[in-house]
Amino acid sequence: MSNTAPLLQVKNLRVEFPTRRGTLVALDDVSFDIAPGEVLGVVGESGAGKSMTGAAIIGLLEPPGRIARGEILFAGKRIDNLRYEQMRRLRGKEIGAIFQDPLTTLNPLYTVGHQLVETITTHLPLNPAEARKRAIEWLEHVGIPAAAQRIDSYPHEFSGGMRQRVVIALALCAEPKLIVADEPTTALDVSIQAQVIALLKTLAREKGTAMMLVTHDMGVIAETADRVAVMYAGRIAEIGPVREVVKHANHPYSAGLMASIPPLDRRVERLAQIDGAMPRLSAIPQGCAYNPRCPQVFGKCRELRPDLLDAVTTRAACWLYDTETARG
Amino acid sequence: MFAFIINRILQAIPVMLAVALISFAMFAYVGDPVAIMLGQDFTEAQRDALVHDLGLDQPFWVQFATFTGHAIRGEFGLSYRLSRPVAELIGERAPATLELAFCAAVLALAVGVPMGVYTGLYRNSWLSRFFLTFSLVGVSLPTFLIGILLILVFAVWLGWLPSFGRGDTVQLGWWSTGFLTWSGIKALILPSITLGLFQLTLIMRLVRAEMLEVLRTDYIKFARARGLPNRAVHFGHALKNTLVPVITIVGLQLGAIIAFAIVTETVFQWPGMGLLFIQSVGVADIPVMSAYLLLIALVFVSINLIVDLLYYAVDPRLRIGRGKGGH
Ligand SMILES: Nc1ncnc2c1ncn2[C@@H]1O[C@H](COP(=O)(O)OP(=O)(O)O)[C@@H](O)[C@H]1O
Ligand code: SF4
Ligand SMILES: [Mg+2]
Numbered sequence: 018m019s020n021t022a023p024l025l026q027v028k029n030l031r032v033e034f035p036t037r038r039g040t041l042v043a044l045d046d047v048s049f050d051i052a053p054g055e056v057l058g059v060v061g062e063s064g065a066g067k068s069m070t071g072a073a074i075i076g077l078l079e080p081p082g083r084i085a086r087g088e089i090l091f092a093g094k095r096i097d098n099l100r101y102e103q104m105r106r107l108r109g110k111e112i113g114a115i116f117q118d119p120l121t122t123l124n125p126l127y128t129v130g131h132q133l134v135e136t137i138t139t140h141l142p143l144n145p146a147e148a149r150k151r152a153i154e155w156l157e158h159v160g161i162p163a164a165a166q167r168i169d170s171y172p173h174e175f176s177g178g179m180r181q182r183v184v185i186a187l188a189l190c191a192e193p194k195l196i197v198a199d200e201p202t203t204a205l206d207v208s209i210q211a212q213v214i215a216l217l218k219t220l221a222r223e224k225g226t227a228m229m230l231v232t233h234d235m236g237v238i239a240e241t242a243d244r245v246a247v248m249y250a251g252r253i254a255e256i257g258p259v260r261e262v263v264k265h266a267n268h269p270y271s272a273g274l275m276a277s278i279p280p281l282d283r284r285v286e287r288l289a290q291i292d293g294a295m296p297r298l299s300a301i302p303q304g305c306a307y308n309p310r311c312p313q314v315f316g317k318c319r320e321l322r323p324d325l326l327d328a329v330t331t332r333a334a335c336w337l338y339d340t341e342t343a344r345g
Numbered sequence: 346m347f348a349f350i351i352n353r354i355l356q357a358i359p360v361m362l363a364v365a366l367i368s369f370a371m372f373a374y375v376g377d378p379v380a381i382m383l384g385q386d387f388t389e390a391q392r393d394a395l396v397h398d399l400g401l402d403q404p405f406w407v408q409f410a411t412f413t414g415h416a417i418r419g420e421f422g423l424s425y426r427l428s429r430p431v432a433e434l435i436g437e438r439a440p441a442t443l444e445l446a447f448c449a450a451v452l453a454l455a456v457g458v459p460m461g462v463y464t465g466l467y468r469n470s471w472l473s474r475f476f477l478t479f480s481l482v483g484v485s486l487p488t489f490l491i492g493i494l495l496i497l498v499f500a501v502w503l504g505w506l507p508s509f510g511r512g513d514t515v516q517l518g519w520w521s522t523g524f525l526t527w528s529g530i531k532a533l534i535l536p537s538i539t540l541g542l543f544q545l546t547l548i549m550r551l552v553r554a555e556m557l558e559v560l561r562t563d564y565i566k567f568a569r570a571r572g573l574p575n576r577a578v579h580f581g582h583a584l585k586n587t588l589v590p591v592i593t594i595v596g597l598q599l600g601a602i603i604a605f606a607i608v609t610e611t612v613f614q615w616p617g618m619g620l621l622f623i624q625s626v627g628v629a630d631i632p633v634m635s636a637y638l639l640l641i642a643l644v645f646v647s648i649n650l651i652v653d654l655l656y657y658a659v660d661p662r663l664r665i666g667r668g669k670g671g672h
Binding site: 075077101105106107108109110113114116118121122123124125126127128135136139140171173184187188191 | 562563564566567568569570571572573574575577581582585586659660661662
């Protein structure tokens, strides 16, 4: 994949929240690419900045949050500085989004058909009748039985899993090239999480859709992602091919995360607990943000913050991979 | 649907009976109707005859049953003050109050809802701040003061609008309307503003608060993430979700508009039911007072029913038994 021009490029992204007690830096120096059709898994403890990264990409950071530095490029063009209306045209059409909780993502007062048709007619040159036909096809794609009848049902008439299928149909119906899926199964019943992920994966493969898949489920990452980014305290701690990061993590934090993943036959497990807690944004320690919890911490870690360094199989933000440190 | 309506009507009956009981208690125990009706000179025999005629020698529950039976047929006896049937008096006065309340409600909705939407969407704009300050005035100034100020400016200083009365009215059957003459319409303006201003600001603040709430929800974020234009997000998705609470309050406020017309009608000498009520209170004209009380209760109960039906129309989650159910 390394030779394909990237579909999405995030470069040195910094997101700030001005508050009365100073500026909070929610994301700092976040850089990664996603190639066309590629699935990038994003993992990390709650509060690491995964959702914030997704929100910055789709241009829906909640004010007063703003991109303070860096660039986001989609298909080679900058999208982080577009005006609202220009960015709106990209949302849904080029970059789709799936949120965590299907129970709250659909407007309860409109039928799923209404919501599908309005999305389709917003982005595609179809009349309402054609859009409705397309909507039924999409409901069939995502595995809603009796789609032609169910299209006129309201969200509350579907179960959680079925609603997330509807959400997936809504996110994909204008055939975007990139999907930002933020914990798409976390709110679902464990028994149906695998089906929904399988559906998402199949559709993305079929349509060649690239995906940024945020999840806590290492089993899902192992099965679905091509590459993984591990986030910690608003930065990327490690990024690399899925096999390497899951099996042979280089960064001590990723290693801790992966340490207690059960064997693959017992999938759908939560992240292991690492001693201590991720620092709050207002109290990120000097040097490496992970240093208070890191078993391999040494002098330099408490003074300087490491950038992503080449760790042979992956790239890791850790002084252990600094050639000069190693030498000296 | 039909069962739902019947159910609601059945629920309303105890409420109406309770109000009827209060009404009746007032009728029977406040003041002495016999003394009021007989005046100064009377004999013991005349008195007994009147007590008998009025049924006041009957047991309490029999009297109450008789009262309720009459009330259902709209019979509230004669006004002590005007010696005319109460129903007739109220019938004459009702169009004035209802037309005034209608104009006030339309004003409150037609101005309050858009102002609420605007201030919710553009929280920090200059105009929003102005609307919010203005709404504080509307909420905090008492109605009679607003009425008097309006009269002072538009009737006394500028002389544009009349300061009292309904102007010329046209009789349509038993209904007298002020809508068909220029002077009737002019006469409606100041009282409608006075009566509707409080509700207008209340509706504006409510719609604003609801919009702010709804704009934070996941389905609004998702609507934006789907790339829907702002117009669809704001008016299709957000505004519709504010309607359920707004309908409740607007319904209750509509009842309040009719009930609180008393003050406005007094300030503008508006010949409606409220003015009739105030004039009746002054001389303890109990039949008129109790009839008015029951009528206001009936208005509130009916509005409640309508509000419930509107919920039903707006929110599909309440339409139980529709479709095949969820799985
Ligand atoms: N509106 C906000 N104002 C200030 N800080 C925020 C706001 N929203 C989120 N944050 C902070 O940004 C950080 C990243 O949050 P988020 O991206 O939601 O984490 P994740 O999705 O990885 O769990 C968290 O520390 C959170 O507290
Ligand atoms: S830089 Fe130091 S503290 Fe940070 S992860 Fe590497 S070894 Fe641990
Ligand atoms: Mg999150």
